Amino acid sequence: MAENYLFFAENANNDQDKDAIMFPRSKFLGAVSTAVTTLEFFFNDRANAAANDDVSCTITSGLHSTVCDKFASLANGNRNNTNNFTVIKDLNDGLPSNEGPISATGISEISAMTITTS
């Protein structure tokens, strides 16, 4: 079975540390609400350091279940012989003109994010 890869990108440019990140689905550990408009996704640390990596997302108020549902659907969306690059959310709006985010798809309830890696 091909692995599905989950892509996150903050707004502005994807040209600096923690602007964007991609994890294989198998590294996903879980998600937890941290406030009425925030949901934090955790992944095994890429560098095998002590603390795991996380992406804290600003979401539409109270829609944690909806976002979790959509995340699960996207994460499970892989199929053999297809492109398994899966955009969870791409907020990059700093590309040159005539270019845009990798995909406008993704979870519409996510409006901002902070990527934290160890």
Add this chain to the structure above:
Amino acid sequence: METYLYFRKFRPATFLSTQGSATNALNTITVATLCGTDDIDSVTEIASLIVTPADAGNSAIGSAYTHPGAGLPLTLSIANGAVKSVANGVITLNTSSEDSDSGYTLEDEDTILVTLQQGLETSFMYPVSSLTGIEATATGQTTLRFKSLKNNGTDDVVIIEHTDGKYENIVNGINAIVNGRNHGGIVTVIDGSGGNTVVSKELGGLGIDGLKYTPESGY
């Protein structure tokens, strides 16, 4: 396909506290009957606080407020400091001397309507691959352990309270969720929000009335 297990704590939609004395600590949002054994400990779970004063004579209110008159509602500003602390299901407000603009010194027979919302660790989701074990930890209590989100050294723990003697039914139900053909995406295992308990059909009839979440560390 991976199955994802979604949980949401037991919480009432609202809670009405009628002050029996002039104290700024509201009545306890009882953990056993209203919160499914997991206390409210974070201000992030409070959506709004509406005070209805018993009389019009209280001048010990923050400068940001205008007294609404006896029996009329006044919404307190959580963002600006109305809440002093939240611990063990007890919300304590700042008095007007502790927070001069958004504090409110309560009087006997004032009522406070608390509306709750999703907040810190109110809901959580784990992939089945993070589940490391299910153990009977007490009579009527089963504990699920997951790989920790933060990787700080200990497991994340989810305790389910249920009818005595139903441990095997709980593990059978979890097994059915994980290996059943009905799922393959997200499964709401337990959702106790809004005063209504919703459990996955595989766990139905087991008297589930509590859910306690203990991740290895706060956020």
